[in-house]
Amino acid sequence: MDKSISSSGSFKEAEKAKRFNSNDTLSERLQQSWYLTCMAYGIDHNTPPKMEKKLFSVRKHTQ
Incomplete structure (x- = not known):
């Protein structure tokens, strides 16, 4: 059985491995999310x- 594909661990270990770590600053988290968005859309x-x-125009709304 190949065990390199899946692994088991504790919830604490999984919490540490999260992509968006709570210790990251807001700027770092935004950079990470922008990177992931770009990867998803190519x-x-x-x-x-x-x-x-x-394709965008502005016109004055009259009543």
Whole structure:
């Protein structure tokens, strides 16, 4: 039986292995979440895509 695929441990060990550690600062957690989002959508995290400004327009609402 190959035991390299799964492992068992305590809840304390699992808590230490969490990706978003509570000891991280807010800035570090935001950087981690941005990295994971970029990986999920296939975006380069160093050069994010620019917003398409031609599709967005502002007009004054009159009543």
